[in-house]
Amino acid sequence: MNKLRIGIFLGITAFAIGFAACSKSDSSANKPDPTENGFDKTAMLTNYADNLIIPAYTNLQTQLGVFETAVNSFMATPTFANQQALKTVFKDTYLKFEHVSVNQFGPAEAALYTNFTNTFPTDSAAIEGNITRGTYNLTANSTIGQQGFPALDYVLFSPFHLNDFSGPNAANRKKYVQDLVARLKTLTGNVLTGWQNTYRASFIGNTRSDSGSPIAFLINQFAFEMDQLKGPRIGWPFGKQSAGTMFPNNSEGFNAGISVALATENLVSLKAMFNGNGSGKGMSDYLIALKKDKLSSDVMTQFDKAINALKAVPDPYATAMSVNKTQIEAAYREIQILLTLIKTDVASATGVRITYQDTDGD
Structure with a gap:
């Protein structure tokens, strides 16, 4: 468990450090190139900032307030029925996080936002010690695996711990939960403020595609999130890196049963980001401007195939691993195809160099 968690952390950290280094080395050479083949890249980046990224952080921050209220209500009366009600709010909140997961650059990169909020599997032994x-x-940084959504998933919903919220050490457990929620709110609020105050202008003002540029950030993140889907979210728990030995408890959202x-x-959310959410310019439109119409179409089609394949896998994932192996294998294949399209074909078409280091190859 710890090996997998550390692997995810190192992969994400290497990604963040690589971007930071590239940003420093390339910043002096970056000069705006707002159009290419008649395509307005400033408009695309503005759409990303104003209609996708900033609203996603805003929605998550609002939902975290709703979640905090539900958490406090549950801890005041920690019954099984109230725990199940809280699980619904937790799921809604975690789902909103998935819409900001792709944005690990700028203020999020500086704060190691995704590392602190979604390193899984969580370190349950360290949490109990805390x-x-x-x-x-x-x-x-040493507590990255002891907080965020995975830690809340464990503390609030792991089996046999419900009674601990009314046991001898209940006060400490409740305070830990409150501190985890407060930390999530602080981290999300800081990233949102960073976008609103200063980073938005620099993001939409740099239209190059070299390392350290927003377009490079976006494509690297698209590929990285696909690697995470292929690996930690779907493949690794299913035994793809362990000779078929499954580790369902290493899944994202395992205890709440919401991994799929x-x-x-x-x-x-990745599809929405790739096509600009349909209503504005996105990377799919940029590919068309680069005379890569077929690639743009192929990527969008493959998004739909992968999404539909995942929807055929029921939650909880731990149960599906035993009774829905065929559907999981099909989803894994579609995800792998999409990963290759983005990481190889889209990166090549846009002149973007993939700078992060994945943990299992392709």
């Missing part, structure tokens, strides 16, 4: 002691520092729903939402 609760027992009642002392911890959630701002330390999260993976599907992640892919739906």
Whole structure:
């Protein structure tokens, strides 16, 4: 479990560090190139910032407030029925996170936002130690695997821990949950403020495609999120990197039983980002301007194939691994095809170099 968690962390951290280094080395050479083949890249980036990225962080921050209220209500009366009601709100909140997961650059990169909010599987032993002691520092990098949505998934919904919310150490457990939620709100609020205050202007003002540019960030993140779908979200728990030995408890959202729903939402959000959410300019339109009409069409078609294949896999994923193996294999294949299209073909067509390091190859 720890090996997988550390692998995810190192992959994401290498990605962030690589982007930071590229940003520093290329910033002096970046000069705006707002149009290419008549395509307005400034309009595309403005659409991303104003209609996709900033609203996604805003929606998540609002939902975190709703979730906080539900958490406090549950902890005031920690019954099974209230836990199930809380699970619904938790799912809604986690699904909204999937719409910002792709945006690990700019303010999110600086804050290691995705690392702190969604490193899974969580370190349950360290979490229990934190609760027992009642002392911890959630701002330390060493606690990345002890917080965020995976930690909440464990503390709130893992089996046999419901009674702990009314047991001898209940006060410490409740405080830990409250601190986890507060940390999520702070991290999300800081990233949102960063976009609103300063980063938006620099994002839409740099229309190059070299390393450190917004277009390079976006395409790298599209590929990285697809790698995460192929690996930690779907493939690894299913045994794709362990000679067929399955690790269902390593899945995203395992305890709440929402792993497939999260993976599907992640892919739906990636599709929306790729095509500019349909109503504005997106990467699919940019490909058309580059005379890559077929590639643009192929990617959008493959998004639909992968989404539909994932929807055929029921939650909880742990059960599906035993009774829906054929559907999981089909979804895995479609995800792999889409990953190759984005990581190889789209990157080549746009002149973007993939700078992050994945953890299992292609």
